Amino acid sequence: MDNPNFKSGIAVLVGRTNxxxxxxxxxxxxxxxxxxxxxxxxxxDTYHGIVNRPEGQIVFVDTPGIFKTQPSKLVTNLHHKVRDxxxxxxxxxxxxxxxxxxxxxxxxxxxxVSHVTKPKILVLNKxxxxxxxxRQSWVERGPKYxxxxxxxxxxxxxxxxxxxxxxxxxxxxxxxxxxxxxxxVTNEFWITELIREKLYLKTSxxxxxxxxxxxxxxEDRKTKDGRSMLYIKAVILTIDDRHQRMLIGQGARxxxxxxxxxxxxxxxxxxxxxxxxxxxxxxxxxxDKLT
Ligand SMILES: Nc1nc2c(ncn2[C@@H]2O[C@H](COP(=O)(O)OP(=O)(O)OP(=O)(O)O)[C@@H](O)[C@H]2O)c(=O)[nH]1
Ligand SMILES: [Mg+2]
Numbered sequence: 001m002d003n004p005n006f007k008s009g010i011a012v013l014v015g016r017t018n019x020x021x022x023x024x025x026x027x028x029x030x031x032x033x034x035x036x037x038x039x040x041x042x043x044x045d046t047y048h049g050i051v052n053r054p055e056g057q058i059v060f061v062d063t064p065g066i067f068k069t070q071p072s073k074l075v076t077n078l079h080h081k082v083r084d085x086x087x088x089x090x091x092x093x094x095x096x097x098x099x100x101x102x103x104x105x106x107x108x109x110x111x112x113v114s115h116v117t118k119p120k121i122l123v124l125n126k127x128x129x130x131x132x133x134x135r136q137s138w139v140e141r142g143p144k145y146x147x148x149x150x151x152x153x154x155x156x157x158x159x160x161x162x163x164x165x166x167x168x169x170x171x172x173x174x175x176x177x178x179x180x181x182x183x184x185v186t187n188e189f190w191i192t193e194l195i196r197e198k199l200y201l202k203t204s205x206x207x208x209x210x211x212x213x214x215x216x217x218x219e220d221r222k223t224k225d226g227r228s229m230l231y232i233k234a235v236i237l238t239i240d241d242r243h244q245r246m247l248i249g250q251g252a253r254x255x256x257x258x259x260x261x262x263x264x265x266x267x268x269x270x271x272x273x274x275x276x277x278x279x280x281x282x283x284x285x286x287x288d289k290l291t
């Protein structure tokens with residue numbers, strides 16, 4: 001490494017569900033790593049998004065949102081992932097939404113990090129919204145943090161201030177990831193996530209929360225006229241016949257809609273023709289098999 005002052009470290013993004021953590025991760029890295037939807041409880045895994053600058057490298061860790069809901073295997077699993085993600089980090093980034101009051105989920109985040117001795121930064125998101133009635137009650141909490149930054153993850157505003165603030169707290173050290181790598185998400189996982197995003201956007205009530213997407217096959221094939229294409233076979237697992245029927249829809253319209261929405265974005269992102277073969281199956285125990 002040429003730069004003897006090269007800084008390196010891990011910053012974790014934590015906050016209640018729906019505050020915009022995944023949108024912020026994508027804005028920080030400058031590319032879509034994590035899926036984003038208007039529905040709460042979108043993120044189910046901890047993703048790494050990597051920012052490389054001349055002064056160093058920051059690994060941002062996106063985490064599932066903290067929410068108050070009926071205890072279930074899925075929810076317990078998500079909250080454990082957040083706790084694990086907090087271990088071994090250098091900077092803690094609490095992402096909050098000043099359009100909503102400081103609620104029990106925020107209290108849970110505050111409680112969760114009260115033991116964290118590492119620097120904490122408060123990021124107030126959604127600066128683009130004209131009405132942020134709870135901004136002041138968040139700003140008053142400012143002294144508990146090493147800094148307060150107002151951003152719009154959606155409109156890419158003040159994102160560099162977050163990067164700058166974090167570098168201010170990072171130790172000198174070698175990079176965790178090779179330069180050029182922007183995330184730890186594999187192509188295969190990203191494909192299933194993108195399908196799950198479309199499923200969230202196209203279904204309602206409990207349907208998205210009872211479903212998971214698995215990739216079964218991915219291979220290079222040729223179209224009838226000899227052009228190259230990527231064949232993807234994926235399956236949506238859900239917990240019972242009723243949910244399976246809702247996901248398939250009348251005349252298979254729902255599943256076709258989810259499939260073509262996902263395929264279109266995959267084709268743009270991967271810049272090639274894609275055939276997406278999507279099925280819906282029942283596996284009532286999928287949540288119990290979570291690790
Ligand atoms: N107006 C506005 N909306 C935003 C901003 N950032 C995120 N959103 C919206 O807020 C919603 C939730 O965003 P996500 O990034 O999925 O939120 P999250 O905190 O990752 O949510 P979970 O993964 O469920 O915990 C989406 O509809 C986003 O478009 C912002 O800066 N301004
Ligand atoms: Mg998220």
